[in-house]
Amino acid sequence: MKPGHGEVLIAEGDVTLAEDEQRLVEEFRRQLDAGLWAAVPLVAEGGRRQSMMVRSFSEIPQDADRVIFFPRAAGGR
Amino acid sequence: MLLVLAATALVALALLSDLIIPRLDEGWHRLRARRQRLDGPEHSFAWPRRRHREPPLVYDPGRERRAEQRARALLRSCVNEEEWAMYRDLGFIRVWGGQANGPGEEGDTGGAPYAYLVYPHKPILAYLAQTHRLLGEYCVEFLDETRPYGSARLPDSDDVLAKWMALTGDERRLIAMANMHLPGRQLDPAQVTRDLWRLKQWERARMRETPARIG
Numbered sequence: 372m373k374p375g376h377g378e379v380l381i382a383e384g385d386v387t388l389a390e391d392e393q394r395l396v397e398e399f400r401r402q403l404d405a406g407l408w409a410a411v412p413l414v415a416e417g418g419r420r421q422s423m424m425v426r427s428f429s430e431i432p433q434d435a436d437r438v439i440f441f442p443r444a445a446g447g448r
Numbered sequence: 449m450l451l452v453l454a455a456t457a458l459v460a461l462a463l464l465s466d467l468i469i470p471r472l473d474e475g476w477h478r479l480r481a482r483r484q485r486l487d488g489p490e491h492s493f494a495w496p497r498r499r500h501r502e503p504p505l506v507y508d509p510g511r512e513r514r515a516e517q518r519a520r521a522l523l524r525s526c527v528n529e530e531e532w533a534m535y536r537d538l539g540f541i542r543v544w545g546g547q548a549n550g551p552g553e554e555g556d557t558g559g560a561p562y563a564y565l566v567y568p569h570k571p572i573l574a575y576l577a578q579t580h581r582l583l584g585e586y587c588v589e590f591l592d593e594t595r596p597y598g599s600a601r602l603p604d605s606d607d608v609l610a611k612w613m614a615l616t617g618d619e620r621r622l623i624a625m626a627n628m629h630l631p632g633r634q635l636d637p638a639q640v641t642r643d644l645w646r647l648k649q650w651e652r653a654r655m656r657e658t659p660a661r662i663g
Contacts, residue, residue, distance in 0.1 A: 374595065420526065439526075
């Protein structure tokens with residue numbers, strides 16, 4: 372998510388391919404190092420939608436089709 | 449007569465100067481930039497160069513609208529159909545709270561169900577689901593300080609999605625980071641009460657429509 376733009380595709384690939392996975396891991400780390408938060412939208416039991424906050428690449432569920440990065444929260448006024 | 453006209457013209461000019469001068473300045477810089485592009489740097493104007501100024505980032509309503517459209521599409525793809533319809537029709541999303549004793553460390557709801565109203569670029573409001581008693585405002589921002597287009601604020605629907613993801617993903621962490629205030633600090637309690645009433649009416653209407661939709 373980006374101000375003035377909305378959704379931006381950062382990287383995509385197939386995690387079963389080592390080359391793609393390496394690239395996705397690097398991009399994931401780069402986004403977190405830039406101070407962003409990462410979340411994976413999920414469909415829970417009963418069709419309920421929720422998200423899962425992830426702090427490392429290994430936490431991403433195998434069947435996740437995307438990870439969304441957004442600015443970290445800060446206390447507002 | 450001439451004197452009166454001249455005086456009137458001067459007053460009108462003075463009043464319009466706030467509008468005219470920035471436009472003249474902008475036009476002047478645009479003309480200079482165009483001449484420099486056409487002539488190349490070696491043929492630039494002869495008078496002393498002023499310090500190079502970055503072109504100001506102009507607010508572009510078209511860009512903001514496109515950003516909001518992308519943000520709405522992303523939000524729609526993440527939340528469920530009911531939440532999306534709620535946001536589309538009412539302008540906010542309700543997220544159910546998941547902590548046993550209510551939001552925050554000091555909050556004690558006695559186990560009663562509670563929820564949050566998530567508005568774009570406004571505090572998250574916690575309330576008791578059954579009595580509609582307002583519990584508190586949680587002020588939280590998701591600012592991108594790189595300001596890629598001059599502003600640190602996400603599009604409205606992205607702001608709602610960020611709050612939704614943070615609440616459903618790690619409610620405790622988000623609420624702990626937020627600045628908690630008593631209800632009424634930023635959100636008008638009367639407006640919130642109306643929104644809760646609208647939500648109730650909206651849910652009733654959907655329930656009435658459900659058999660028709662299924663049938």
